[in-house]
Amino acid sequence: MKKIKMIYLIVIMMFLYLPIVTLMVFSFNESKSMFKWTGLSLRWYKEMFTDTQMLSAIWNTFSIALTASVVATVIGTLACVGIMQMGRRSQTAIMGLNNIPLLNADIVTGISLMLSFIAFGFYLSWGTVLMAHITFCIPYVILSVMPKLKQLGAGSYEAALDLGASPFYAFRKVVIPDIKPGIVSGFLLSFTMSVDDFVVTHFTRGAGINTISTLIYSQVKVGIRPTLFALSTVIFLVVLVVLVLVNFVSGKDNGEEEFFYEVAQG
Amino acid sequence: MYRKLMATPYLFWVLCGTIIPLCMIMYYGFTDRTGNFTVSNVLAIFQPVHAQALGLALLLAFVSTLICLLLAFPLALILKGSSWGRKGFIVFIFILPMWMNFLLRTMAWQVILEKGGIFNTLLTTLHLPTLDIINTPAAIVLGMVYDFLPFMVLPIYNTLMKIDDNVIEAAYDLGATKGKVLKDILLPLSVPGIASGITMVFVPSLTTFVISNILGGGKIYLIGNIIEQEFTTSANWNLGSGLSLVMMVFIVISMGAMSKLDKSGEGNFI
Amino acid sequence: MKLLKGKRILILILALCLLCVCAVVMTGCGQKDRNEVRIYSYGDYIAPGLIKEFEKETGINVIYDTFDTNEEMYPVIKNQAGVYDVICPSDYMVERMRNEGLLSKIDYSKVPNFKNIGSRYLKIADRSYDPGNKYAVPYQWGIAGIMYNSSKIQKGEITSWNDLWNKKYKGSIIMQDSLRDTMGASLKALGYSLNSTKKSELSAAADYLVKQKPLVYKYANDSARDLLVGNSADVGVVWNGEVLYSQELNKDLDFVIPKEGTELFIDNWCVPKNAFHKSNAMKWINFMCRADVAYKNYEYLTYSTPNEAARKMMSKKLQNSKVLFPSDELLKKSEVLRDVGPDGDDLYSYYWKIFKSR
Numbered sequence: 001m002k003k004i005k006m007i008y009l010i011v012i013m014m015f016l017y018l019p020i021v022t023l024m025v026f027s028f029n030e031s032k033s034m035f036k037w038t039g040l041s042l043r044w045y046k047e048m049f050t051d052t053q054m055l056s057a058i059w060n061t062f063s064i065a066l067t068a069s070v071v072a073t074v075i076g077t078l079a080c081v082g083i084m085q086m087g088r089r090s091q092t093a094i095m096g097l098n099n100i101p102l103l104n105a106d107i108v109t110g111i112s113l114m115l116s117f118i119a120f121g122f123y124l125s126w127g128t129v130l131m132a133h134i135t136f137c138i139p140y141v142i143l144s145v146m147p148k149l150k151q152l153g154a155g156s157y158e159a160a161l162d163l164g165a166s167p168f169y170a171f172r173k174v175v176i177p178d179i180k181p182g183i184v185s186g187f188l189l190s191f192t193m194s195v196d197d198f199v200v201t202h203f204t205r206g207a208g209i210n211t212i213s214t215l216i217y218s219q220v221k222v223g224i225r226p227t228l229f230a231l232s233t234v235i236f237l238v239v240l241v242v243l244v245l246v247n248f249v250s251g252k253d254n255g256e257e258e259f260f261y262e263v264a265q266g
Numbered sequence: 267m268y269r270k271l272m273a274t275p276y277l278f279w280v281l282c283g284t285i286i287p288l289c290m291i292m293y294y295g296f297t298d299r300t301g302n303f304t305v306s307n308v309l310a311i312f313q314p315v316h317a318q319a320l321g322l323a324l325l326l327a328f329v330s331t332l333i334c335l336l337l338a339f340p341l342a343l344i345l346k347g348s349s350w351g352r353k354g355f356i357v358f359i360f361i362l363p364m365w366m367n368f369l370l371r372t373m374a375w376q377v378i379l380e381k382g383g384i385f386n387t388l389l390t391t392l393h394l395p396t397l398d399i400i401n402t403p404a405a406i407v408l409g410m411v412y413d414f415l416p417f418m419v420l421p422i423y424n425t426l427m428k429i430d431d432n433v434i435e436a437a438y439d440l441g442a443t444k445g446k447v448l449k450d451i452l453l454p455l456s457v458p459g460i461a462s463g464i465t466m467v468f469v470p471s472l473t474t475f476v477i478s479n480i481l482g483g484g485k486i487y488l489i490g491n492i493i494e495q496e497f498t499t500s501a502n503w504n505l506g507s508g509l510s511l512v513m514m515v516f517i518v519i520s521m522g523a524m525s526k527l528d529k530s531g532e533g534n535f536i
Numbered sequence: 537m538k539l540l541k542g543k544r545i546l547i548l549i550l551a552l553c554l555l556c557v558c559a560v561v562m563t564g565c566g567q568k569d570r571n572e573v574r575i576y577s578y579g580d581y582i583a584p585g586l587i588k589e590f591e592k593e594t595g596i597n598v599i600y601d602t603f604d605t606n607e608e609m610y611p612v613i614k615n616q617a618g619v620y621d622v623i624c625p626s627d628y629m630v631e632r633m634r635n636e637g638l639l640s641k642i643d644y645s646k647v648p649n650f651k652n653i654g655s656r657y658l659k660i661a662d663r664s665y666d667p668g669n670k671y672a673v674p675y676q677w678g679i680a681g682i683m684y685n686s687s688k689i690q691k692g693e694i695t696s697w698n699d700l701w702n703k704k705y706k707g708s709i710i711m712q713d714s715l716r717d718t719m720g721a722s723l724k725a726l727g728y729s730l731n732s733t734k735k736s737e738l739s740a741a742a743d744y745l746v747k748q749k750p751l752v753y754k755y756a757n758d759s760a761r762d763l764l765v766g767n768s769a770d771v772g773v774v775w776n777g778e779v780l781y782s783q784e785l786n787k788d789l790d791f792v793i794p795k796e797g798t799e800l801f802i803d804n805w806c807v808p809k810n811a812f813h814k815s816n817a818m819k820w821i822n823f824m825c826r827a828d829v830a831y832k833n834y835e836y837l838t839y840s841t842p843n844e845a846a847r848k849m850m851s852k853k854l855q856n857s858k859v860l861f862p863s864d865e866l867l868k869k870s871e872v873l874r875d876v877g878p879d880g881d882d883l884y885s886y887y888w889k890i891f892k893s894r
Contacts, residue, residue: 111291
């Protein structure tokens with residue numbers, strides 16, 4: 001029985017990793033064609049650093065992801081605190097609204113945002129992509145922070161107030177530390193979702209703004225350059241190394257589990 | 267009172283980022299190019315072209331959701347049963363692929379499955395019959411299962427982890443068989459996770475245009491492809507919005523079904 | 537002190553939000569006074585290094601943005617006046633923008649290198665999308681044809697578009713995945729114009745494509761080339777610019793232009809009506825028309841060049857290559873895409889959907 005379980009795990013793992021290994025291998029292919037292996041080469045890794053289009057795509061991807069996830073985390077965390085104070089009925093209503101961008105089809109989210117940006121006279125640009133990303137990131141933050149806040153209850157915060165703390169001080173010293181894991185995982189989740197997003201960006205990006213995803217899609221149509229394989233290999237390995245290092249450094253059994261789990265949620 | 271105000275930026279954002287955009291889609295969906303009211307964009311779904319694309323999308327989404335469920339439930343069970351120390355690691359291993367851009371991962375399947383691709387070259391050198399599924403609906407289903415499997419595994423795993431081991435032990439002590447434990451304890455208690463997993467797989471599968479573009483070889487048009495075409499190459503935003511509204515009906519239905527089955531939201535994949 | 541720290545974080549966050557708002561507001565505001573030229577062109581359509589060379593020679597700062605399709609570029613130019621100084625639309629898009637008054641005339645006194653552009657290309661433009669050659673300077677051109685693997689298909693076996701409907705090649709045909717180009721191939725095969733807007737002809741073309749669908753391995757764009765190179769398919773529709781590159785990787789590949797005539801495209805440099813830096817735009821266009829620059833672009837893109845002076849720089853063999861420079865006679869039978877108007881677009885898109893969802 002154990003063996004069957006093991007085999008099942010391995011088969012699924014191969015299913016999940018086969019494409020990734022393929023991409024990594026082909027990033028070392030000398031030829032531009034994906035279907036012809038002509039020899040081992042680091043050509044695409046070199047080209048990666050001189051390709052201005054790619055460098056700007058990398059910059060856009062990460063600047064948008066970082067800004068969007070920071071803003072979403074702040075707005076989302078504040079919102080959770082506010083929502084907790086509301087009546088039961090408005091709480092359910094708001095959580096229902098919160099679920100819309102989360103469960104709605106990406107294509108509908110993207111299109112509806114594009115239509116409104118244009119209707120309100122925004123030029124599609126880096127800024128519109130950012131706003132769109134914040135929109136779909138906030139729900140993830142709320143979903144991660146809300147349960148922690150509910151666990152905490154209002155008691156300790158009020159106790160701090162009774163003991164003479166200012167509301168801000170109490171909030172920072174009592175509430176924040178307790179909901180910190182939720183905030184962190186909300187932030188990480190937003191960040192990953194933003195980096196990985198394609199559809200929403202596709203519709204809300206303006207002229208000449210590319211993220212890694214849209215760059216890939218534009219090249220899928222005309223024959224992809226292996227530089228993108230090289231880039232993804234690098235990103236993938238960086239994430240892997242960071243996670244493994246954090247695992248070794250943090251060491252503690254339970255904390256490590258939490259962290260892996262939270263980080264891996266992407 | 268003052269703390270309630272902390273939700274204002276969020277409510278403002280919900281208004282601007284969710285409610286207004288949905289109204290915009292409604293507006294475009296119910297008007298024609300000159301801005302007059304019309305229902306023809308929504309009724310266009312009954313044109314055979316669009317109906318076929320929607321039908322095929324529903325079918326493929328259903329099949330891939332089913333396959334995901336059949337793969338994910340045993341997987342989540344195995345993950346639950348594995349020893350505590352390695353669990354974080356195993357989950358991590360299964361989620362890690364999502365850090366590589368999903369367009370590229372989907373494209374990699376193209377390289378693998380192509381007629382002159384890796385898999386078939388391997389099969390021919392072994393003198394086995396080749397596998398010709400690229401550019402067929404089967405390849406699209408494979409892509410959907412591959413891309414969305416983690417969204418099924420995670421919620422189910424989360425609900426399974428919440429089940430108290432003592433309950434299961436007690437059942438065994440009272441003489442329950444493995445099958446009975448599965449049927450009467452594990453399955454019913456993981457319904458919220460299953461429901462949320464089904465939505466998380468079904469909705470993106472139904473609406474995708476990327477996977478069908480990359481793995482369908484341009485031969486298969488799903489409703490997502492049609493909507494995308496209307497917005498990009500054909501520039502008929504009104505028709506595109508009308509069809510999106512129809513598609514949203516199916517999304518709302520599945521969301522409604524989910525919230526019935528998962529009342530407390532414990533099946534969230536977070 | 538501690539409180540200060542909290543405040544600092546708050547200020548940081550506020551600043552960040554402010555920054556975002558600024559970024560949103562700033563983009564789109566024109567920067568009129570800088571010595572720059574804003575170019576909007578296809579991705580990967582200029583040899584690397586040329587932009588730097590231009591900047592060094594003229595001291596003009598180049599901002600280079602890219603699009604993937606004409607349809608993506610069009611609304612940007614239409615709705616965002618003054619953002620770009622030079623754009624690179626294809627033939628039919630030049631016609632549309634010209635008719636809508638979105639383009640401004642080229643000032644030929646500032647583009648002396650225009651003399652390098654071959655007259656046969658200017659004639660094609662004159663006869664179709666740009667009467668009088670007032671608005672567009674040809675940059676690259678190409679012609680669609682059929683590339684096949686001569687180790688599997690004999691030379692001379694394929695001469696016509698209709699050969700792509702031959703059951704013999706079932707599962708090894710690659711067609712383009714592009715609305716106008718693919719409909720065009722079908723229209724040509726049936727003997728119609730590829731700019732037809734007659735319902736009966738379009739519906740016949742769509743039906744003909746549906747008939748072909750079971751035979752087709754894949755509808756692809758430029759990746760058609762890779763599939764043919766990698767032996768995943770034996771015959772496919774490609775642009776002549778892909779052929780030389782493909783033959784380098786796979787010697788068996790050969791190219792034929794169908795006898796019915798085919799589609800020809802010309803991509804052009806144009807200047808939008810409200811461009812801020814028109815004289816810089818002319819300098820850019822003049823630079824791109826220079827023989828050595830055009831030659832470098834040819835070497836990078838391997839697409840045929842309308843620049844006769846650059847053609848003279850090529851090896852004799854390439855200069856006379858029938859693939860790169862088909863005869864005048866063949867060009868006569870070929871057509872460029874024309875703008876068919878919004879109603880025409882709707883018709884095409886309708887029949888395309890019918891074919892696609894079958």
